[in-house]
Structures are given as structure tokens and as C-alpha cells.
Amino acid sequence: MPRRSRAVVLDDRLLIEELLVGLQRNSAEFHTTSYWYYRACRAAVLGAGGHLSGPFSDLGEDLQQEAIMSLLELREGILLPDPRTTVPTMARFAGRYPHLNLLNLEALATGLLLGATLWLSPESSNGVLPEILDQEGIAWRTVAH
Numbered sequence: 001m002p003r004r005s006r007a008v009v010l011d012d013r014l015l016i017e018e019l020l021v022g023l024q025r026n027s028a029e030f031h032t033t034s035y036w037y038y039r040a041c042r043a044a045v046l047g048a049g050g051h052l053s054g055p056f057s058d059l060g061e062d063l064q065q066e067a068i069m070s071l072l073e074l075r076e077g078i079l080l081p082d083p084r085t086t087v088p089t090m091a092r093f094a095g096r097y098p099h100l101n102l103l104n105l106e107a108l109a110t111g112l113l114l115g116a117t118l119w120l121s122p123e124s125s126n127g128v129l130p131e132i133l134d135q136e137g138i139a140w141r142t143v144a145h
Helices: 012-020 034-046 061-073 083-096 102-115 129-136
Strands: 006-012 029-031 117-120 140-142
Touching: 006 012, 006 102, 012 034, 029 034, 034 061, 034 102, 083 102, 102 129, 117 129, 129 140
Parallel strands: 006 029, 006 117, 117 140
Antiparallel strands: none
């Protein structure tokens, strides 16, 4: 049974929100996954105006560059999982859930290994991940931004 901790895993949209304006953390220890971090950086760099990059387009040019750099240089207070533990766990989950993509497998493994609660944006909450998190007994909640 996974241990419960103060660890919270932010999805890509909430990671962007945390870096731009901050989220109410209380005593939570923020983590994200490598794939969610990559998607957030990609959205910042490409600036396609979608729901990930949209927040950056609302900023002035100077602030936009600062926000992009804050993503590319993820601050120490937001932790990333160790692939030495997540990858084998991802592989085990892939056998049970072959329809999950790498992004969801990493989120699932990270949540399990940390005993974390996954904070999902409303968009992520409508995907396939919440059902699997429930099946695995991994805590999650929707956080509107």
C-alpha cells in the first residue's frame, strides 16, 4: 500500500500556473513528472496559443521571456522523479494498462512511489488517468486554475 505524504504531483497545466502566479501550497511538497515538465516547456517555447501556452501569450514580452526561462530552469522547490525508480514501475503498469501513454504511466508511477496526491487540471481530470488512479488507490483531485 502506498504511503501518504505531503507530496503533490502537478500536471503540466498546473505546473505552468505555479510558475506564473503560484498555487496555494499549504504544506505541500511540489513535484511534477519529466513528461509534464517537457510539455510545459514545449508550450512555453512554441507559444502556440493553446490551453498550455495561452497563459504566456497574456504576459508582456519581458514577462513572457521571464516566465519561459523560469520553466526551462525549473526551480529547486519543484522536484522531479528519479527515473531509476519510476521507469521500472512504469513498465509494470504498462503491462496492466497497455492503453496508457508514457505521460500517464509516469504520472501513475510517480504518484504511487511518492504516496502523493496528483493535482490535475480540469482538462486532465477528463482524461483516462483518473479512472486508473482510482483503481490503483492513488489520491488525486481536480484543481481549477
